[in-house]
Amino acid sequence: GAGVxxxxxxxxxxxxxxxxxxxxxxSGHVSLFWYQQALGQGPxxxxxxxNEAQLDKSGLPxxxxxxxxxxxxxxxxxxxxxxxxxxxxxxxxxxxxSPSGRDNEQFFGPGTRLTxx
Amino acid sequence: xxxxxxxxxxxxxxxxxxxTLDCTYDTxxxxxxxxxxxxxxxxxxxxxxxxxxxxxxxATEGRYSLNFQKARKSANLVISASQLGDSAMYFCAMRGGSxxxxxxxxxxxxxxxx
Numbered sequence: 519g520a521g522v523x524x525x526x527x528x529x530x531x532x533x534x535x536x537x538x539x540x541x542x543x544x545s546g547h548v549s550l551f552w553y554q555q556a557l558g559q560g561p562x563x564x565x566x567x568x569n570e571a572q573l574d575k576s577g578l579p580x581x582x583x584x585x586x587x588x589x590x591x592x593x594x595x596x597x598x599x600x601x602x603x604x605x606x607x608x609x610x611x612x613x614x615x616s617p618s619g620r621d622n623e624q625f626f627g628p629g630t631r632l633t634x635x
Numbered sequence: 636x637x638x639x640x641x642x643x644x645x646x647x648x649x650x651x652x653x654x655t656l657d658c659t660y661d662t663x664x665x666x667x668x669x670x671x672x673x674x675x676x677x678x679x680x681x682x683x684x685x686x687x688x689x690x691x692x693x694a695t696e697g698r699y700s701l702n703f704q705k706a707r708k709s710a711n712l713v714i715s716a717s718q719l720g721d722s723a724m725y726f727c728a729m730r731g732g733s734x735x736x737x738x739x740x741x742x743x744x745x746x747x748x749x
Contacts, residue, residue: 551736560639560726560739561680574734607678611737624737626672626680 520544522627524610530633531600539595539630543612550593551624552585553609561609567593568615600634607631637662637731641740648717649748655702656712656743658727664688667729669710670737671701674724683725686710714745722747 523542531537543550548569553561554577564583566574569590578585582601587593597604611624638661648654660669671683686694686701694701702711714721724742731738 549735553737558741560728560741561737563736563738566734566736568734574736577736609680611680613735623670623682623685625682629678631678 522610522612522625524608524627524630526630527628528631528633530635532635533601534599536596536598537600537632539597539608539632541593541595541610541612541627543591543593543610544625545591546614547612547625548590548615549613549624550587551611551613552593552595553611554579555607555609555629557606564595564608597632600632602634605632605634637664637667637729637738639727639729639738639740641727641743643743644741645744645746647746647748648714650719651716653713653715654717654745656714656725656727656745658710658712658740660708660710660727660729662708662729662731667731669701669703670728670730671699671710671712672726672728672739673721674726674742676723680726684712717747719747719749721745 525540550567552564555561563577567587582598584596607629609629610627613624640659667688669686673681684696684699698715700713726742728737728739
């Protein structure tokens with residue numbers, strides 16, 4: 519399909535393990551966003567890429583969280599030494615870049631549900 | 636700081652009836668965009684409708700319309716002729732931050748009864 523894909527869909531980690539979550543955006547989409555959605559809450563912004571440049575990482579909750587997009591397409595969100603509070607759904611979204619207007623519509627992937635035991 | 640408030644944790648509606656989901660927002664920006672997304676149990680966020688702050692007409696997309704009242708800072712979603720497949724979480728969001736990331740409300744769980 520032509521949508522945003524994420525893998526794995528589900529991940530169970532023991533506390534202290536490192537995890538890597540992958541996002542494949544829509545081809546040609548310049549902008550890529552990561553969001554964290556805790557149970558019963560709305561998504562919260564983590565970080566933003568424009569092509570390969572990480573322009574905003576203000577939402578990353580700690581230095582255990584790291585994201586990259588080395589070739590401006592696929593992105594990986596890495597969480598080191600996972601903690602129970604990291605349990606959430608991690609959503610990736612991509613969009614065409616536009617300073618305003620409808621082109622800013624963000625297309626979301628199905629998310630990765632992370633459970634830390 | 637920008638903020639989205641959705642005060643209805645859950646709503647019920649009878650199939651084929653219309654329902655309004657409330658959303659209020661707070662921003663000091665003159666130009667902003669408001670979005671509604673649907674999130675079924677599968678987890679994916681599905682875009683429904685967009686309203687720009689300078690749009691003179693209320694946005695409509697099929698059975699979805701947005702009741703935009705700028706002075707009240709409200710952007711309520713109206714779903715006409717509800718269908719069983721409309722049962723899902725609904726999130727109101729606005730574009731915020733320096734790079735256009737979305738700021739979401741806590742969502743409203745809509746249940747459509749047959």
